[in-house]
Amino acid sequence: MSLLSEEFALQFKQQSDELSYFLHSQGEQLRRTLADKRQRHYRALLGAAEEAVTRRMREKEAEVEKAARRNAELEARAAQLSAEAQAWQAKARAQEVQAASLQAQLQQAMVGPANGSGVLQEGNGVGCGGDAEDAESAYVDPVSDRRVTSPSCKMCRTRVATVVLLPCRHLCVCRECDDVVQACPLCLSLRSASVEVYLT
Numbered sequence: 527m528s529l530l531s532e533e534f535a536l537q538f539k540q541q542s543d544e545l546s547y548f549l550h551s552q553g554e555q556l557r558r559t560l561a562d563k564r565q566r567h568y569r570a571l572l573g574a575a576e577e578a579v580t581r582r583m584r585e586k587e588a589e590v591e592k593a594a595r596r597n598a599e600l601e602a603r604a605a606q607l608s609a610e611a612q613a614w615q616a617k618a619r620a621q622e623v624q625a626a627s628l629q630a631q632l633q634q635a636m637v638g639p640a641n642g643s644g645v646l647q648e649g650n651g652v653g654c655g656g657d658a659e660d661a662e663s664a665y666v667d668p669v670s671d672r673r674v675t676s677p678s679c680k681m682c683r684t685r686v687a688t689v690v691l692l693p694c695r696h697l698c699v700c701r702e703c704d705d706v707v708q709a710c711p712l713c714l715s716l717r718s719a720s721v722e723v724y725l726t
Contacts (some may be wrong), residue, residue, distance in 0.1 A: 625721045628690055631699065632723050679703055680711040692719040 592672040677687040681703035690697045694715045699707050701722060708718050 621721070625723070628695070628697075628721060629723050631685065681707055688722055688724070690721045690723060691717040692721065693717075 625717040677697055679685045679687045679700040682700060685700035685702065687698050687700055688702060690700045691699065691704075691707070691710045694710045694717075695711050696710050696712045698710060698712050699720075704720050704722070707717065
């Protein structure tokens with residue numbers, strides 16, 4: 527009886543040890559499985575976060591590059607507009623100087639002798655020919671008692687010529703004819719611009 531009890535106790539202990547080992551093994555396997563799944567989940571989350579950050583950084587870099595290109599375009603356009611403005615200012619100043627010079631020459635010609643008044647030779651930059659019709663516009667200055675000639679328009683031949691055509695610089699048309707004339711009626715050169723002078 528004692529022998530059976532010992533054998534039974536030994537088998538029970540052996541089975542109990544086997545069960546404990548099995549449960550321990552299963553627990554370890556389950557722990558490793560859960561840890562592995564947790565690690566994979568963490569890696570997936572980290573990868574997704576890194577991908578989102580990388581994508582966002584690329585978008586920001588693209589926006590910065592676009593803004594830099596736009597800024598460069600605006601700076602280039604501003605420089606171009608500044609250069610154009612300076613060119614126009616220089617051209618306007620040159621035209622003002624030219625108009626003042628023409629005005630002075632015309633004033634000098636208007637008080638000259640009757641046979642040469644109202645006419646500036648080509649060497650002086652202004653000329654409109656010594657036509658006999660200019661003498662019809664002659665009048666006597668009541669202040670200086672000197673005969674002064676106002677050149678007549680070479681287009682309509684009725685009004686006083688007050689417009690200098692460029693580049694030939696002939697004083698030969700009136701304001702009204704300046705709107706329609708395409709070439710100088712004296713030298714037949716194409717006009718590129720005109721300057722109105724005031725004969726006082």
